[in-house]
Amino acid sequence: MIAAAVLALYAVAAAIAAPRLLSRGAWAERAPRLAISLWLAACVSAVASAVFAALAAAIPASVVGHGLAAFFEACAALLSHGEVLASPAAYAALSGAAAIAARIAYCGAAVLVRARRERRRHAGMLTILGRHDGELGAVVLEHDEAAAYCLPGRKGRAVITTAALRALAPEQVAAVLAHERAHLRGRHHLVLAAAEAFCLAFPRLPLFTRAGAEVARLVELLADDVAARHHPRVHIAAALVRLATGRAPVFTLGAGGETALTRVRRMLHPAAPLRRGERLAGLAAVALLLAGPVAVAAVPGVSSLLAHHCHTLSIF
Incomplete structure (x- = not known):
């Protein structure tokens, strides 16, 4: 005991x-x-x-x-x-353990199934409306809002809008697409799914609520760091500034978003590694x-x- x-x-x-x-x-x-x-x-x-x-x-x-x-x-x-x-206490204890395990399993499956369904729907839309650019290695989507994101999955792809191509210099486009490919190679959507499953299963507990927000922020920092291995940080920072207001579908991983300006400061003034x-x-x-x-x-x-x-x- x-x-x-x-x-x-x-x-x-x-x-x-x-x-x-x-x-x-x-x-x-x-x-x-x-x-x-x-x-x-x-x-x-x-x-x-x-x-x-x-x-x-x-x-x-x-x-x-x-x-x-x-x-x-x-x-x-x-x-x-x-x-x-x-004893009733023993039955209650085992029932509680089973309930916790079942809750996690159910929420994890729900998150994965919902995301898979939404990604398949969006992939179908990209097949119709987007065009693959072999030079960029990405799908170009006609849209008047500057945005870049990746669509994870078995056939993951990076996506950039025509507005973003007009707003960004070629070296900035290369940097932001490297960021998106880092998400795809790292399978960051599965990391986010795990954090979301915990948050969904235990929505009112501080650890799981905070973990969901922190993991979402940290995967963006990690993708920035991977992109910075091959592209100057100033190019990544400039691209983030221009894409800060761009909105990507919620089930994708976008280069812009609420954390973009914080990430710009981090790119321009990197801290010493651990x-x-x-x-x-x-x-x-x-x-x-x-x-x-x-x-x-x-x-x-x-x-x-x-x-x-x-x-x-x-x-x-």
């Missing part, structure tokens, strides 16, 4: 306090890829802790400690006529967030196994 309490308390604390910890300082703008990993790892960690807390409360450590085969056999027996799962030690600390934090709940949940079972065989060691 101690492990269940620890996991439950951690899940509550992470859902409330993690956004403040992860938002401290400007380190995320210096390492957007690492920051995305930390935000998603924190979401996974909080949800996993809640699920494992329920399982730890419902299933006795002795059952886990005697091996997986005995565990499943005991679970079947307990569901029929066992003493532990016959030092090796800072980056290693961030990676260690990601590993701890992902492995921590599993380790805590496994401790009672491991302790029971060791105590059963050695009769000398007991952790919880």
Whole structure:
């Protein structure tokens, strides 16, 4: 029961306090890829802790400690006529764990299905109204609003409007299209879908709400950084200024948008990247967030196994 309490308390604390910890300082703008990993790892960690807390409360450590085969056999027996799962509290705990897992699965599927449907509809429109420009490697769409975006998916493509081609210099067009291709190569739409699924599943919890907004911002910073490896930052900044008011379809990833002016300042005045030690600390934090709940949940079972065989060691 101690492990269940620890996991439950951690899940509550992470859902409330993690956004403040992860938002401290400007380190995320210096390492957007690492920051995305930390935000998603924190979401996974909080949800996993809640699920494992329920399982730890419902299933006795002795059952886990005697091996997986005995565990499943005991679970079947307990569901029929066992003493532990016959208690209302145990049934409630398992029902809660199942509800959390089902909620995440449903919301994730809903986000992916909706986005896929909207992208297919938009792809059909581009086939009719757009034209592929082999030199640009993008679809050119006749439109009087300057915009550039990418349409993710199995046949992902970058899209730029004729107004954007008129507004941007050739080197700026190349830079902004490199930004969009970075989204496609990095499969950033799946990262956004994961963050959106957490936000949809738990809409009123600070961690998941903030994670959705932060991940959406950070994928744009990451695409800027990838584009900056091959194009001068000043070209990316100039393109962002001209595309700042451009609106892309909500299910695509656009170069402009609300964060464009902030990203312009970042392109023109880049901060120093994280030092090796800072980056290693961030990676260690990601590993701890992902492995921590599993380790805590496994401790009672491991302790029971060791105590059963050695009769000398007991952790919880």
